[in-house]
Amino acid sequence: MSIREREKLKEKKRIVIKIGSSSLTHACTGDLNLTKIEKLIRVISDLKGEGKEVILVSSGAIAAGRQALGHHSKPGTIAEKQAFAAVGQARLMMVYQKLFAEYNQIAAQVLLTKNTMTHDINRYNAQNTFDELLKLGTIPVVNENDTVSTSEIPLVDNFGDNDRLSAIVAALIGADLLILLSDIDGLYSDDPRQNPEAKFIGLVEKITPELLQMGKSTSGSDVGTGGMAAKLAAARIATDGGSDMVIANGDHVEVIQQIMSGEEKGTLFMAHPNHDFDLMDYINHEY
Numbered sequence: 001m002s003i004r005e006r007e008k009l010k011e012k013k014r015i016v017i018k019i020g021s022s023s024l025t026h027a028c029t030g031d032l033n034l035t036k037i038e039k040l041i042r043v044i045s046d047l048k049g050e051g052k053e054v055i056l057v058s059s060g061a062i063a064a065g066r067q068a069l070g071h072h073s074k075p076g077t078i079a080e081k082q083a084f085a086a087v088g089q090a091r092l093m094m095v096y097q098k099l100f101a102e103y104n105q106i107a108a109q110v111l112l113t114k115n116t117m118t119h120d121i122n123r124y125n126a127q128n129t130f131d132e133l134l135k136l137g138t139i140p141v142v143n144e145n146d147t148v149s150t151s152e153i154p155l156v157d158n159f160g161d162n163d164r165l166s167a168i169v170a171a172l173i174g175a176d177l178l179i180l181l182s183d184i185d186g187l188y189s190d191d192p193r194q195n196p197e198a199k200f201i202g203l204v205e206k207i208t209p210e211l212l213q214m215g216k217s218t219s220g221s222d223v224g225t226g227g228m229a230a231k232l233a234a235a236r237i238a239t240d241g242g243s244d245m246v247i248a249n250g251d252h253v254e255v256i257q258q259i260m261s262g263e264e265k266g267t268l269f270m271a272h273p274n275h276d277f278d279l280m281d282y283i284n285h286e287y
Contacts, residue, residue: 005203005270007262009244012176014134015047015260016243018057018166022183023250025060031067032060032092038099040253044139045103047260053134055173056107057142057166058096064088089143096141108138111145117168118280130173142169167234171241171279178238179259180231181250186267187211187228204269207236235269240277245269 019040026033044054062081065088066072075081093109100107110129116122133140144165163180170178190198204211212232231247238245248255248266258265 003262003264005244005268006264009177009246009260009268010262012052012244012260014053014055014173014175014177016055016057016166016170016173016175016178017044017181017256018162018179019059019181019250019253020162020183021059021063023181023253024058025063029067030063030072032064032095034095036253037095040256041096041099041103041105043253043256045100045105046257048105048137048139052260055130055134055140055142055169055175056096057162057169058092059143059162061085061088061092061143064092064095067091092143093141100139106136106138108133108140110140110142112142112165112169113145117172123172123280127172130169134173142166161230163230163234164237167237167241167243167245168279170238170243170245175238175243178234178243178245179256180234180245180247181253181255182231182247183250184228184247185249186247187232191228201267202264204235204267206272207232207239207269212236237279237282239269239271240274241279242271242273244271 024033024037025031044056047054062075062084065084065086066075068087068091069084071084075084089109089111093107096107110126110133112126116126130140142165144162166178166180169175184192185200187201187204188198189201192198192200212229235245235247246259246266246268248259255265
């Protein structure tokens with residue numbers, strides 16, 4: 001069953017890839033890891049060369065701002081976080097634009113807030129923008145607009161983390177596959193950092209309440225916000241919306257190519273389109 005389902009990933013056409021801050025930065029300093037970003041861009045450009053449509057949901061704006069301003073610790077206040085994001089988002093996109101151009105690709109920045117999704121006209125415009133950007137052959141680079149929303153406190157206009165944001169984007173544009181790159185190999189029965197007996201789960205056919213209990217609201221990095229609980233919430237959105245989803249370790253971004261070639265990397269959550277699923281109901285009830 002697992003091998004057959006993995007083989008089907010080769011045929012996926014519209015792919016959302018989410019990469020977290022911990023996968024884009026150096027662990028010792030929190031600065032952007034330009035070598036890894038360049039490898040990520042090369043992999044994405046190869047996917048485009050195969051005829052795939054790729055949307056990149058990228059964290060890293062705050063980390064880039066910290067680097068630019070000479071701060072190497074997590075911001076202590078909301079205002080500081082938003083200021084770092086304002087500086088860092090421009091720098092991050094400059095890096096993406098420059099490196100994508102070296103592979104003859106064009107990156108397009110898309111910043112979203114919850115307000116974009118909850119208002120019908122704004123959501124419709126966002127969907128049309130994504131469709132047009134993909135039609136034009138660009139690679140949309142998506143992030144939450146951290147200068148006007150924040151993941152640190154329960155404001156009404158934030159998504160909370162880029163794991164869920166990427167799943168919402170996947171549902172909005174009708175993606176075939178969502179790949180979450182994180183600092184963990186996939187889903188375990190318990191936190192493997194704390195419990196060496198934790199068992200790896202390679203295939204999830206259905207997300208059950210018992211499975212959701214395995215998620216824990218912790219992160220192993222000082223630059224990220226999305227723990228396993230957020231990833232399972234993202235899996236619920238993606239699979240209910242009709243997208244397969246894979247959680248994999250982003251230490252080596254070549255794992256994207258391995259996933260797309262059918263190798264058993266990470267945890268595969270199988271799509272099971274839910275006819276009662278309403279993205280707006282989820283957003284309004286969960287945030």
